[in-house]
Amino acid sequence: MRAAEQDSGVGLVDDGAQAAVEAAEEIIEEASGGDGGVFAPAWSDDRVAHLLERLTSDFVLDNTYREQHLSLTASENYPSKLVRMLGSALQGGFYEFAPPYPTEAGEWAFPDSGANASLVGKLTGIGRQLFEAATFDWRPNGGSVAEQAVLLGTCGRGDGFVHFAHKDGGHFALESLAAAAGVNTYHLPMVDRTLLIDVDRLATLCAEHPEIKLVILDQSFKLRWQPLAQIRAALPEGVFLAYDASHDGALIAGGALPQPTLLGADAVHGNTHKTIAGPQKAYIAFRDADHPRLRAVSDWVCPQMQSNSHAELIAPMYVALSEIALYGHDYARQILANAKALAHALHEEGVRVSGESFGFTETHQVHLVTGSAADALRLALGDLAHAGIRTTNIEVPGANGLHGLRLGVQAMTRRGLRETEMREVARLVAKVVLRRAEPTTVRAEVADLLQSHPLDRLAFSFDSHVESPAAARLLGEVFR
Ligand SMILES: *Cc1c(COP(=O)(O)O)cnc(C)c1O
Numbered sequence: 089m090r091a092a093e094q095d096s097g098v099g100l101v102d103d104g105a106q107a108a109v110e111a112a113e114e115i116i117e118e119a120s121g122g123d124g125g126v127f128a129p130a131w132s133d134d135r136v137a138h139l140l141e142r143l144t145s146d147f148v149l150d151n152t153y154r155e156q157h158l159s160l161t162a163s164e165n166y167p168s169k170l171v172r173m174l175g176s177a178l179q180g181g182f183y184e185f186a187p188p189y190p191t192e193a194g195e196w197a198f199p200d201s202g203a204n205a206s207l208v209g210k211l212t213g214i215g216r217q218l219f220e221a222a223t224f225d226w227r228p229n230g231g232s233v234a235e236q237a238v239l240l241g242t243c244g245r246g247d248g249f250v251h252f253a254h255k256d257g258g259h260f261a262l263e264s265l266a267a268a269a270g271v272n273t274y275h276l277p278m279v280d281r282t283l284l285i286d287v288d289r290l291a292t293l294c295a296e297h298p299e300i301k302l303v304i305l306d307q308s309f310k311l312r313w314q315p316l317a318q319i320r321a322a323l324p325e326g327v328f329l330a331y332d333a334s335h336d337g338a339l340i341a342g343g344a345l346p347q348p349t350l351l352g353a354d355a356v357h358g359n360t361h362k363t364i365a366g367p368q369k370a371y372i373a374f375r376d377a378d379h380p381r382l383r384a385v386s387d388w389v390c391p392q393m394q395s396n397s398h399a400e401l402i403a404p405m406y407v408a409l410s411e412i413a414l415y416g417h418d419y420a421r422q423i424l425a426n427a428k429a430l431a432h433a434l435h436e437e438g439v440r441v442s443g444e445s446f447g448f449t450e451t452h453q454v455h456l457v458t459g460s461a462a463d464a465l466r467l468a469l470g471d472l473a474h475a476g477i478r479t480t481n482i483e484v485p486g487a488n489g490l491h492g493l494r495l496g497v498q499a500m501t502r503r504g505l506r507e508t509e510m511r512e513v514a515r516l517v518a519k520v521v522l523r524r525a526e527p528t529t530v531r532a533e534v535a536d537l538l539q540s541h542p543l544d545r546l547a548f549s550f551d552s553h554v555e556s557p558a559a560a561r562l563l564g565e566v567f568r
Pocket residue numbers: 163229230231232233235259261306307308332333334335359360368369370
């Protein structure tokens with residue numbers, strides 16, 4: 089990433105990092121009264137106040153940026169106020185190790201008020217319901233750890249696993265780990281035109297390589313639902329089928345896409361901050377509580393790869409999933425409607441949108457094909473960024489090595505944008521990408537559009553309840 093940015097001459101990241109280092113040095117210098125020691129005795133109140141003001145300025149910068157930017161990255165969202173506040177709720181994080189299978193208390197059992205167990209019970213209960221699963225392990229600290237635990241818990245040295253190649257949108261967390269662990273990597277055979285897995289060729293691949301123990305659908309660049317039931321039917325018995333729902337978690341839990349566990353997946357896993365608007369955290373949910381791999385996968389999460397699982401994030405995860413339980417049906421459908429509206433409008437503007445043969449998208453994502461890798465990077469970090477439009481560049485699946493932009497509508501859907509506004513968004517994106525308009529003029533139009541969609545009243549969230557007596561009691565206790 090860094091090297092690519094330097095090659096392209098964009099260099100935004102390095103400038104920012106250098107400024108941050110200088111600011112940090114300056115603040116230590118000032119706070120210590122100029123005598124060079126961070127631990128100088130007795131900082132005056134003024135110095136502490138100054139330090140806090142400097143910290144505040146970072147949040148001013150960040151909040152202003154978020155307010156005024158069209159966030160079209162597919163991998164981020166706006167958590168609601170309660171989710172944000174509860175993330176700092178515990179008076180110091182307690183350790184919580186309990187695995188998602190029955191065990192005797194051992195070395196890592198801690199005394200507890202009962203609150204941790206109660207919170208974990210609430211979270212796992214709602215997680216099991218939302219993903220039609222018998223277990224819900226809330227502990228993975230991210231979608232990558234969840235994937236890696238699934239790989240290590242199902243494959244050993246000499247075994248093999250199948251996942252999406254990077255050019256088909258596969259995630260990057262698995263191949264280096266597999267190589268280091270002596271697990272052979274195979275790629276899912278694809279039909280480029282439809283972007284669907286070629287199930288017959290997958291069956292042949294598994295028949296020819298009986299060491300394959302895991303098939304994991306780990307797409308990050310994802311426009312389509314894959315034929316999961318046919319895939320299950322084509323796999324030899326005992327091959328573990330895992331579905332990584334990091335991107336489409338809210339679409340599945342909201343009922344706009346099918347439930348992987350009901351179509352034969354052994355486990356569904358993913359993070360909780362892309363279409364689900366929770367903290368940066370993850371889960372693994374097994375279809376069967378007595379699955380033979382449950383223990384191995386769970387033990388790889390914790391204690392083998394993680395010791396602390398950020399127990400302070402149990403409550404905000406629970407609230408984020410509760411928002412999905414309450415509003416997820418409408419939220420998921422609005423996401424799909426917005427993505428389709430954005431894709432069609434961009435197509436009409438003349439932008440090359442991937443997937444015309446299947447209506448451009450069946451998820452929250454829209455892929456634009458723009459040309460070379462360097463061009464796409466320059467667009468994402470240059471002109472679009474300067475125009476107040478936040479996106480990322482990708483190698484577009486099925487586009488013969490061409491690159492472009494991956495857009496996602498989930499964050500803007502939470503901000504209350506609907507189909508009409510999506511057409512306006514398409515016009516603004518096309519103005520930069522196609523018509524090479526001066527970014528600063530587009531930036532003013534972006535700010536204009538977002539002015540009527542403030543960040544403090546997110547749609548499909550508890551934001552409208554945050555001043556209710558019940559929320560006030562909760563927050564009063566939390567910050568007592
Ligand atoms: C984003 C993503 C991940 C990684 O999630 P983190 O929470 O960033 O670790 C894993 N798998 C897929 C398919 C993803 O898109």
